[in-house]
Amino acid sequence: MNRFLSNATNKIDAKGRVSVPSAFRAVLARNGTEELYACQDFVFPAISMAGPEMLDRFEKMISTLDPFSEKANRMSLVIHGGGVFMKLDAEGRLLVTDFIRDFTGITDRVTFAGRGDHFQLWEPGAFEAMQARSRAEDFRVAERPT
Amino acid sequence: MNRFLSNATNKIDAKGRVSVPSAFRAVLARNGTEELYACQDFVFPAISMAGPEMLDRFEKMISTLDPFSEKANRMSLVIHGGGVFMKLDAEGRLLVTDFIRDFTGITDRVTFAGRGDHFQLWEPGAFEAMQARSRAEDFRVAERPT
DNA sequence: TGGGCTCATATGGGCGTCAATGGGACGAGG
DNA sequence: CCTCGTCCCATTGACGCCCATATGAGCCCA
Numbered sequence: 001m002n003r004f005l006s007n008a009t010n011k012i013d014a015k016g017r018v019s020v021p022s023a024f025r026a027v028l029a030r031n032g033t034e035e036l037y038a039c040q041d042f043v044f045p046a047i048s049m050a051g052p053e054m055l056d057r058f059e060k061m062i063s064t065l066d067p068f069s070e071k072a073n074r075m076s077l078v079i080h081g082g083g084v085f086m087k088l089d090a091e092g093r094l095l096v097t098d099f100i101r102d103f104t105g106i107t108d109r110v111t112f113a114g115r116g117d118h119f120q121l122w123e124p125g126a127f128e129a130m131q132a133r134s135r136a137e138d139f140r141v142a143e144r145p146t
Numbered sequence: 147m148n149r150f151l152s153n154a155t156n157k158i159d160a161k162g163r164v165s166v167p168s169a170f171r172a173v174l175a176r177n178g179t180e181e182l183y184a185c186q187d188f189v190f191p192a193i194s195m196a197g198p199e200m201l202d203r204f205e206k207m208i209s210t211l212d213p214f215s216e217k218a219n220r221m222s223l224v225i226h227g228g229g230v231f232m233k234l235d236a237e238g239r240l241l242v243t244d245f246i247r248d249f250t251g252i253t254d255r256v257t258f259a260g261r262g263d264h265f266q267l268w269e270p271g272a273f274e275a276m277q278a279r280s281r282a283e284d285f286r287v288a289e290r291p292t
Numbered sequence: 293t294g295g296g297c298t299c300a301t302a303t304g305g306g307c308g309t310c311a312a313t314g315g316g317a318c319g320a321g322g
Numbered sequence: 323c324c325t326c327g328t329c330c331c332a333t334t335g336a337c338g339c340c341c342a343t344a345t346g347a348g349c350c351c352a
Contacts, residue, residue: 010302015337019302035147042285055151059262073189074280081259081266082277084152090339091302099152156312161327165312236329237312 004114050118150260185229196264
């Protein structure tokens with residue numbers, strides 16, 4: 001499988017590291033992705049991660065604008081200034097930096113959520129709540145008696 | 147990686163020096179950049195820094211204008227009159243001059259923000275505010291509970 | 293079908309290296 | 323003579339690299 005699917009919650013250890021689920025690492029390996037581009041998501045309080053091609057997409061989008069415009073500069077500020085390259089250690093773990101904690105509210109556990117061509121890092125409670133809300137509101141699931 | 151990405155905030159020491167993040171220095175070394183061209187940004191209250199090729203780009207742009215036009219003169223005023231060459235010390239630190247402080251409002255800490263082909267020096271609060279605003283206005287990020 | 297075996301994943305921690313920071317010494321210039 | 327900038331060295335804390343343990347799932351075989 002070459003898409004990021006499903007979700008899993010892992011613990012952050014004493015050194016601030018967390019294991020990326022092996023299913024996700026398998027997709028990365030399959031795509032030959034060594035370095036991960038991480039950025040603050042535009043919609044959710046989550047960090048989105050994918051290979052460098054995600055950054056390329058964003059840059060292409062910016063390049064359609066006048067480079068001296070305020071909008072182009074502000075977008076670059078978010079895309080470039082708000083994005084980081086990260087790499088996993090030999091065991092497939094990543095360091096949960098303040099950059100990630102501050103934006104997501106993550107403290108001691110991380111929920112990894114597959115998003116097809118990328119995956120996201122969520123605070124477990126926030127993920128649960130947002131998924132439940134989306135299921136109820138956006139898909140109009142009928143209420144069922146308990 | 148050959149682009150300036152992510153952001154980091156470092157302290158200014160008693161002698162007015164601040165360490166340039168090693169990730170940025172690595173990009174500079176990769177490009178063989180010894181001297182840095184620094185100028186006041188056109189859009190933000192920040193100092194933009196890159197190798198001399200950034201100055202070349204600006205000069206090329208000006209040369210396309212009528213040299214007697216007011217616009218060309220004003221641009222030169224900013225590019226040349228508002229720009230300086232700086233170099234780092236052996237430990238990769240740069241001196242935060244009044245030129246930088248006055249324009250940015252920087253006092254005791256500096257936020258380095260990657261901008262792809264260059265990077266910027268911001269007053270930490272100003273950077274935070276501008277990025278948050280851009281994320282909200284240009285990317286329509288969802289409000290998140292605090 | 294049940295027991296035990298094996299392997300992979302998740303997790304814990306030691307240790308060396310490097311980056312960020314602090315501060316002294318020296319030399320040029322006002 | 324004093325000030326400022328540069329060079330050099332010291333400290334400390336963070337991070338990367340490596341190895342160790344465990345928990346649990348799947349598998350084989352009786």
